[in-house]
Amino acid sequence: MNEQQLDQVFLALANSSRRLLLDLIAARPGCTLSQLQAEFSISRIGLMKHLQVLLDAGLVMAQKQGRERPLYFNPVPLQQIHQRWGDQYRDFWASQLLRLKAAVEQPEHTTTELTTKDLL
Amino acid sequence: MNEQQLDQVFLALANSSRRLLLDLIAARPGCTLSQLQAEFSISRIGLMKHLQVLLDAGLVMAQKQGRERPLYFNPVPLQQIHQRWGDQYRDFWASQLLRLKAAVEQPEHTTTELTTKDLL
């Protein structure tokens, strides 16, 4: 997965309507946009644009059948990101307070207000 | 983590300059923006705006010390997303070809051009 594809996938996920849409499609494979419309408060065209973003990112697959277009969730991009991020930041996640420790142990730490809350 | 915070984190990751910046900060805890400037081809102000997005998303922590501002990677938001997404889509990832199977086995599958490549 190249950088531009990563951009597209993360951008697609950076909107709560699109995340909901993706969740619904994952939960109901083969559903159509009209069937999901009731779950949203935005217009059909607005929803269709969100769907297009998910399609462009490869997170949803569609095949036109007659006048309907059933939708399918594609887990592969999320899985790839999950694995890559997991590998890249495994060391950090092994001890998530490591960074806080490093920050607080700076010589001038007494002048800052960095607390555990700031990291959550 | 609420929906708006998710928006912020995903949006922050949806740009290759910001991902590079985050990786560099993670690799060099306590570094400053000026030190990282050489790695980028954009202006200092452009870079500073990207940093602000990472700060807003809680992915980077900063504490001003004198005229410098050392930067620290905060793994918590990524970890939370990693875990949540992992839980939510575990079933899909257990057999990632399940959706392709469902799509291809539709009655009208002969009229479509859905291949494994489309899912990658």
Add this chain to the structure above:
DNA sequence: GTTATAGGTAACCATCTAGTTACTTATGGA
């Protein structure tokens, strides 16, 4: 064949993004 319905285009709008240059502030060091 008419009509209801699922989907798709076009055009528009306000706001946000990603970048720039120019200028200002604050601090560490000679």
Add this chain to the structure above:
DNA sequence: TCCATAAGTAACTAGATGGTTACCTATAAC
């Protein structure tokens, strides 16, 4: 003190995003 340097502000730009309404196309159903 004076100067170099790290950081921050202000103002501007082109283009993307997120939304709308109005209209068009295709197909299923009666």
